[in-house]
Amino acid sequence: MKWEGRRESKNVSDKRGKSAAGKTALGGGLIGIIAVLLYLFGGETGKQIAPVLEQMNSQQNTEQTETTRNLTETERQMGKMVAVMFADTEDVWHQIFEENGMQYREPKMELFDDKVNTKCGSATADVGPFYCPADETVYMDLRFFEELHNRFGAERGNFAIAYVIAHEVGHHVQTLLGTNSKVHQLQQGKNQKESNKLSVGLELQADFYAGVWSKYNQKYLEPKDIDIALSAAQAVGDDAIQKRVNGQVNPDSFTHGTSQQRKEWFMKGFNTGDIKQGNTLDFLR
Numbered sequence: 001m002k003w004e005g006r007r008e009s010k011n012v013s014d015k016r017g018k019s020a021a022g023k024t025a026l027g028g029g030l031i032g033i034i035a036v037l038l039y040l041f042g043g044e045t046g047k048q049i050a051p052v053l054e055q056m057n058s059q060q061n062t063e064q065t066e067t068t069r070n071l072t073e074t075e076r077q078m079g080k081m082v083a084v085m086f087a088d089t090e091d092v093w094h095q096i097f098e099e100n101g102m103q104y105r106e107p108k109m110e111l112f113d114d115k116v117n118t119k120c121g122s123a124t125a126d127v128g129p130f131y132c133p134a135d136e137t138v139y140m141d142l143r144f145f146e147e148l149h150n151r152f153g154a155e156r157g158n159f160a161i162a163y164v165i166a167h168e169v170g171h172h173v174q175t176l177l178g179t180n181s182k183v184h185q186l187q188q189g190k191n192q193k194e195s196n197k198l199s200v201g202l203e204l205q206a207d208f209y210a211g212v213w214s215k216y217n218q219k220y221l222e223p224k225d226i227d228i229a230l231s232a233a234q235a236v237g238d239d240a241i242q243k244r245v246n247g248q249v250n251p252d253s254f255t256h257g258t259s260q261q262r263k264e265w266f267m268k269g270f271n272t273g274d275i276k277q278g279n280t281l282d283f284l285r
Contacts, residue, residue, distance in 0.1 A: 116141075183202050
């Protein structure tokens with residue numbers, strides 16, 4: 001994706017280099033990366049993700065010290081790139097909302113290392129990128145993308161980051177449109193299997209919105225960008241994750257959708273560019 005020299009969002013807060021150091025019970029190895037992929041892309045909304053964050057936070061050692069470090073030039077450049085990508089989501093979603101007679105409210109983004117406090121609870125980097133509807137903020141530890149490439153085979157490229165950002169902003173769009181709250185209501189009293197199905201619908205719609213954003217933003221795309229996004233979607237499908245981690249697949253436990261579903265809904269968004277086509281939830285049909 002072409003990003004150099006373009007507008008950077010003023011809604012990005014870079015807190016990298018300022019973090020609480022200390023070991024966690026989850027660790028940074030295989031168990032930690034499983035936690036990342038179980039709750040990948042912040043698919044849980046406020047009431048869902050908060051207990052997860054609290055549980056992970058409660059498992060941390062209490063002895064922690066504040067540490068600071070200087071960002072490398074590579075890290076600084078990545079921060080600028082992310083700010084441009086976030087600015088692109090602002091421009092596109094303002095346009096889409098205006099086209100549909102609505103007004104878009106911009107979310108915020110916070111970049112962090114290791115640990116972050118949010119209105120949805122405290123989280124470590126093991127949670128992966130996520131969106132907190134309570135403060136309308138996307139939270140990202142950018143080192144996640146190296147893990148995604150090195151351990152789970154996603155193709156390397158800056159559009160993998162753009163795809164994740166667009167997915168998280170998709171959850172913000174769901175918050176603005178009331179879809180998140182509707183799903184919460186429908187999940188009340190449901191068994192885990194039925195509740196998971198609703199979560200899958202929410203996630204696939206966020207992938208669809210990421211595709212819509214890509215369609216509107218394609219003047220800045222490069223030839224391989226869509227393939228890179230599809231590679232990331234392939235890597236984070238529930239079936240791909242479970243097969244790699246457990247060696248078997250349990251569809252009833254899916255919360256984000258299969259690799260094929262994630263790719264299909266992203267491409268439907270990209271091919272149509274029409275937010276009205278993202279009916280991934282039964283109550284929207």
